[in-house]
Amino acid sequence: MAALKKFLDFIFPRHCIVCGKENPRGGFDYLCGECAGGSFIAQVPRCKRCAEIAPVSAFGCAKCEGEELYFDEAMVVCEYAQAGRELVLELKYRGGTYVAKDMARFVSKVKNAKDFFRGAILVPAPLHPSRLRKRGYNQSEVFCKGIAKMHAALDLKVENLLIRKRPTTTQTALTKKDRILNVRGAFEVSKKLKNKIDKGAKIVVVDDVMTSGATLNECARTLKKCGFKNVRAFAFARRS
Ligand SMILES: [Zn+2]
Ligand SMILES: [Zn+2]
Numbered sequence: 001m002a003a004l005k006k007f008l009d010f011i012f013p014r015h016c017i018v019c020g021k022e023n024p025r026g027g028f029d030y031l032c033g034e035c036a037g038g039s040f041i042a043q044v045p046r047c048k049r050c051a052e053i054a055p056v057s058a059f060g061c062a063k064c065e066g067e068e069l070y071f072d073e074a075m076v077v078c079e080y081a082q083a084g085r086e087l088v089l090e091l092k093y094r095g096g097t098y099v100a101k102d103m104a105r106f107v108s109k110v111k112n113a114k115d116f117f118r119g120a121i122l123v124p125a126p127l128h129p130s131r132l133r134k135r136g137y138n139q140s141e142v143f144c145k146g147i148a149k150m151h152a153a154l155d156l157k158v159e160n161l162l163i164r165k166r167p168t169t170t171q172t173a174l175t176k177k178d179r180i181l182n183v184r185g186a187f188e189v190s191k192k193l194k195n196k197i198d199k200g201a202k203i204v205v206v207d208d209v210m211t212s213g214a215t216l217n218e219c220a221r222t223l224k225k226c227g228f229k230n231v232r233a234f235a236f237a238r239r240s
Pocket of ligand 2: 049
């Protein structure tokens with residue numbers, strides 16, 4: 001196996017997506033040890049309710065106080081910076097589905113990730129069919145499959161339980177209030193799967209990036225409205 005890997009690296013060299021180093025070693029396929037260990041992945045205390053950086057890791061913080069959040073808990077892997085940002089851009093805009101495994105490997109770095117995920121149904125934040133056709137894949141679904149595959153012991157399933165019925169303009173330039181309005185009513189629960197999944201099942205809605213949390217919150221609201229009781233939010237990177 002090691003010999004085959006060496007041979008493949010010789011024929012098809014891998015490169016660190018951040019610095020370009022050839023055939024990086026150290027546990028990641030497309031990141032060298034140095035780029036994989038940047039400050040973006042520093043495990044700082046985060047609010048268990050909204051996943052923002054907080055003075056202590058408790059349920060609720062100053063940033064989410066008074067906010068109506070429909071997910072019961074939230075978790076992110078890293079900051080949207082350095083390799084954390086490059087992985088998302090590679091996956092989302094450069095056709096780099098091959099980085100999903102590396103993104104999934106980072107999940108083990110997060111404290112309590114095992115308990116957060118164990119036995120869950122992973123539900124990708126959905127893309128509108130027109131966007132899906134253009135990109136050819138839903139990056140969040142690819143990330144979900146990476147997590148399920150790389151953490152087989154956690155007994156995870158991936159189900160496209162949510163559907164995006166309305167295309168939304170990109171959220172990047174919007175204020176927090178406009179983001180909430182922009183995604184309001186954009187999703188529905190799949191009629192095909194609705195009654196096949198137990199309403200008490202642990203559901204984790206997964207997105208690549210969490211900024212205001214509006215998308216994940218609307219996903220959770222849609223699921224709760226349909227009767228799902230146990231809904232969590234997870235994103236690879238958090239833009240603070
Ligand atoms: Zn590198
Ligand atoms: Zn909070």
